[in-house]
Amino acid sequence: MSLLSAREVNVAYLPSRGQRIWSVRDVDLDLDEGEFVGLVGESGCGKSTLGYALTRMLRPPARLESGRISFDGTDIATLTGEELRQQRRNGFALVLQSGMNALNPVRNVGHHFADILKAHAREGEQHSKEAMHERGAELLGKVELDAEVLDRYPHELSGGMRQRVAIALALALEPRLIVFDEPTTALDVVVQRAVMQTIKDLQREQKFTAVLISHDLGVVLEATQRVLVMYAGRIIEDQPSGDLLTGVHHPYTEALLGCYGDPRAETVELAGIPGSPPDLSLPLVGCAFEPRCPLGIEICREVVPPLAPLGRGRAACHVRAPSAAVVAVPEGATSAR
Amino acid sequence: MPGEASTVPPLVVDHATKAYPGRRRDTVVAVDDVSFTIAPGAAVSLVGASGSGKSTIAKMITGLEKPTSGMVTFGDLSVNALHGGGLRDYHHRVQMVFQDPYGALNPLHTVEYTLTRPCVNFLGMSARDAKQRADELLETVGLTPADQFAPKLPHQLSGGQRQRVVIARALACGPGLIVADEPVSMLDVSLRAGVLKLLANLRVDHGLSLLYITHDLLSARVVTDEILVLHGGRIVERGVTKDVLQHPKDAYTVELLDAVANPYADAPAAAPTAGPVATSTAGH
Numbered sequence: 252m253s254l255l256s257a258r259e260v261n262v263a264y265l266p267s268r269g270q271r272i273w274s275v276r277d278v279d280l281d282l283d284e285g286e287f288v289g290l291v292g293e294s295g296c297g298k299s300t301l302g303y304a305l306t307r308m309l310r311p312p313a314r315l316e317s318g319r320i321s322f323d324g325t326d327i328a329t330l331t332g333e334e335l336r337q338q339r340r341n342g343f344a345l346v347l348q349s350g351m352n353a354l355n356p357v358r359n360v361g362h363h364f365a366d367i368l369k370a371h372a373r374e375g376e377q378h379s380k381e382a383m384h385e386r387g388a389e390l391l392g393k394v395e396l397d398a399e400v401l402d403r404y405p406h407e408l409s410g411g412m413r414q415r416v417a418i419a420l421a422l423a424l425e426p427r428l429i430v431f432d433e434p435t436t437a438l439d440v441v442v443q444r445a446v447m448q449t450i451k452d453l454q455r456e457q458k459f460t461a462v463l464i465s466h467d468l469g470v471v472l473e474a475t476q477r478v479l480v481m482y483a484g485r486i487i488e489d490q491p492s493g494d495l496l497t498g499v500h501h502p503y504t505e506a507l508l509g510c511y512g513d514p515r516a517e518t519v520e521l522a523g524i525p526g527s528p529p530d531l532s533l534p535l536v537g538c539a540f541e542p543r544c545p546l547g548i549e550i551c552r553e554v555v556p557p558l559a560p561l562g563r564g565r566a567a568c569h570v571r572a573p574s575a576a577v578v579a580v581p582e583g584a585t586s587a588r
Numbered sequence: 589m590p591g592e593a594s595t596v597p598p599l600v601v602d603h604a605t606k607a608y609p610g611r612r613r614d615t616v617v618a619v620d621d622v623s624f625t626i627a628p629g630a631a632v633s634l635v636g637a638s639g640s641g642k643s644t645i646a647k648m649i650t651g652l653e654k655p656t657s658g659m660v661t662f663g664d665l666s667v668n669a670l671h672g673g674g675l676r677d678y679h680h681r682v683q684m685v686f687q688d689p690y691g692a693l694n695p696l697h698t699v700e701y702t703l704t705r706p707c708v709n710f711l712g713m714s715a716r717d718a719k720q721r722a723d724e725l726l727e728t729v730g731l732t733p734a735d736q737f738a739p740k741l742p743h744q745l746s747g748g749q750r751q752r753v754v755i756a757r758a759l760a761c762g763p764g765l766i767v768a769d770e771p772v773s774m775l776d777v778s779l780r781a782g783v784l785k786l787l788a789n790l791r792v793d794h795g796l797s798l799l800y801i802t803h804d805l806l807s808a809r810v811v812t813d814e815i816l817v818l819h820g821g822r823i824v825e826r827g828v829t830k831d832v833l834q835h836p837k838d839a840y841t842v843e844l845l846d847a848v849a850n851p852y853a854d855a856p857a858a859a860p861t862a863g864p865v866a867t868s869t870a871g872h
Contacts, residue, residue: 293776293778294746294747294776410638439637439638439803440637440803440804440844440847440848441637441843441844441847442637442638443847444846444847466776466777467777468777469848506778507777507778510777510778510780510781511777511806512806512809513806513848514805514806514808514809514833514845514848515833515834515845519806519809519810521780521781521784521806521807521810522781523778523779523780523781523782523785524778524779525782527746
């Protein structure tokens with residue numbers, strides 16, 4: 252049974268004036284217990300918004316418009332207040348992109364741990380100062396930091412250390428699902444590698460389910476077992492990470508892969524993706540990637556491609572993963588335009 | 589670029605050291621006895637991790653910091669000795685592109701205003717000439733049609749478009765040398781290739797020299813011919829970019845290379861089957 256399963260999740264941003272922006276559209280998602288999944292896409296594709304939705308961290312103007320998100324059998328989409336707070340213990344956690352912004356600059360690291368442990372203490376549970384210090388030190392140990400960091404303030408730590416503290420904080424309530432939102436983007440390459448290694452080791456040891464959100468397909472492929480590619484709010488490909496470099500895929504996934512290369516190679520070719528993503532305030536007509544796609548055919552402009560089997564995974568592409576359901580009803584789809 | 593292109597003098601950094609006063613009585617040596625030359629029309633990358641002194645070197649080259657010892661010269665101009673009007677003139681010829689295109693543009697000014705300011709202030713153009721120049725610059729950096737982009741405010745542009753505006757502004761005075769400090773690290777991978785290609789083309793088309801500062805070895809490979817690897821304020825390895833990256837000698841260069849997130853690392857035979865257009869090649 253999957254730990255988290257999302258069905259037809261739609262998230263919109265409601266600006267004070269103007270059009271609603273549909274940032275996540277009709278996302279169906281299942282995460283198995285202990286799985287490490289990557290979520291990739293360009294800026295504004297909805298990957299972070301989806302991560303926030305899955306951990307119930309959406310704040311206005313973002314709103315979960317429809318859909319069900321069930322976490323271990325409980326529908327967390329409708330939970331509020333105390334019930335939601337209780338779910339966070341042994342439930343789900345989010346690690347934010349910038350450790351700098353996630354920490355309170357006028358409180359030391361130890362205070363952050365104490366704050367979480369107190370706020371989520373079970374009824375009648377009391378934490379002594381020593382016990383909290385011990386727990387903080389233990390958690391910092393997991394991310395390879397010394398216990399003395401507990402007495403430090405965020406500005407006294409390097410970027411990599413701050414990010415490690417943010418990860419340790421997410422571990423405090425022993426979550427079963429952790430969503431990492433671009434955990435290494437703001438870091439230097441060498442530090443980035445070390446932090447990613449810590450995340451990988453932790454995931455392997457503690458066996459929590461992890462979602463790694465990143466625009467960097469290279470980082471994701473190195474760490475995860477399965478990759479979800481998002482474009483214009485939809486998941487357009489879902490493949491085992493190992494399969495992504497071979498065989499055919501969604502043209503967008505292939506274009507993303509073309510943005511990488513080996514600096515040691517004999518000749519280095521670097522492709523970009525021309526054009527820009529679509530306006531998310533407009534309804535989708537056909538495939539959102541069609542205007543930038545080298546393979547586009549007529550049906551791509553008319554019918555939104557469903558996720559259909561491709562290789563060992565799924566892709567939403569009329570050309571690469573034609574779906575029987577779509578081919579059967581072309582007229583109805585065309586007249587709907 | 590009127591006149592400037594063919595007469596770019598070499599930039600020489602000669603035994604430059606920069607020390608900052610640290611806590612108590614210690615000094616922090618950010619750059620330690622660094623020497624290199626950027627030949628006319630050359631593209632040189634300066635790579636290294638955070639805190640290796642990359643940006644301090646950029647500041648010394650652009651005259652924003654003075655070396656504690658050593659010299660920076662641009663042709664027969666001694667950059668350390670410049671101040672006031674001399675420094676201002678120097679900035680006609682040496683321009684900088686910063687990392688963060690969100691922070692480098694005034695959010696209240698239109699693209700046109702941003703681009704006409706240097707033309708009016710530095711080149712003494714009339715408003716009409718400056719407007720025309722702004723349109724030319726927009727075309728140079730690939731923001732066409734120019735009249736569509738000119739009235740926009742920064743928030744109406746994507747990150748890649750903003751960085752193109754920053755590059756256009758750097759080109760406004762017709763500089764001979766551009767110092768680009770991590771110009772693509774804040775952009776999506778899909779947009780990087782376009783901006784890198786633009787930088788490489790500018791160098792060829794306008795005869796500019798380029799100092800490209802980065803920690804991304806892949807982009808260094810694509811944009812530049814020569815590479816300087818910086819570690820702890822010292823140059824630990826230098827040479828032709830391709831040779832250094834293929835046969836690194838210093839342990840630190842190897843560490844940087846290993847840190848590159850490369851999906852193809854474990855699958856040498858694999859390559860994208862149908863990568864779409866816009867390809868820039870860097871096989872030297």
